[in-house]
Amino acid sequence: MRAEPGAGGRPGGAGGVGAGGVDDLVCGRCGHGYRARVLDRHLWCEDCVAAGRREAGRVGWMCGAGMAAGLAAWIYFVQRPSAMLLGGWIGAVLATFWLGGRAGRELAYGVLRFRHRPR
Numbered sequence: 183m184r185a186e187p188g189a190g191g192r193p194g195g196a197g198g199v200g201a202g203g204v205d206d207l208v209c210g211r212c213g214h215g216y217r218a219r220v221l222d223r224h225l226w227c228e229d230c231v232a233a234g235r236r237e238a239g240r241v242g243w244m245c246g247a248g249m250a251a252g253l254a255a256w257i258y259f260v261q262r263p264s265a266m267l268l269g270g271w272i273g274a275v276l277a278t279f280w281l282g283g284r285a286g287r288e289l290a291y292g293v294l295r296f297r298h299r300p301r
């Protein structure tokens with residue numbers, strides 16, 4: 183990619199082929215040049231997609247763990263579960279951890295993609 187001094191980044195991404203007909207594009211995350219067909223529709227290379235998913239997964243599990251911890255604290259201090267219902271509450275906490283982790287991962291991945299969107 184050529185740097186155009188003063189012009190700034192052009193918005194839009196439709197028809198990304200420049201004047202020269204060059205099929206090399208720059209990955210939106212790591213900035214390395216790749217063939218256009220190697221990049222996905224967000225202009226990320228495969229390595230960055232994998233790294234982004236890993237990072238989003240980490241954030242997502244932390245998010246799920248936080249939600250589960252909050253629920254567990256609420257159950258423990260507010261609901262004061264009896265031994266009989268404890269298994270059900272533990273299941274609810276685990277389900278929250280799982281679902282919160284998944285939702286947090288998708289959310290984190292979306293945020294990552296938005297932050298590194300092609301300009």
Ligand SMILES: [Zn+2]
Nearest residue numbers: 209212227230
């Ligand atoms: Zn990349």
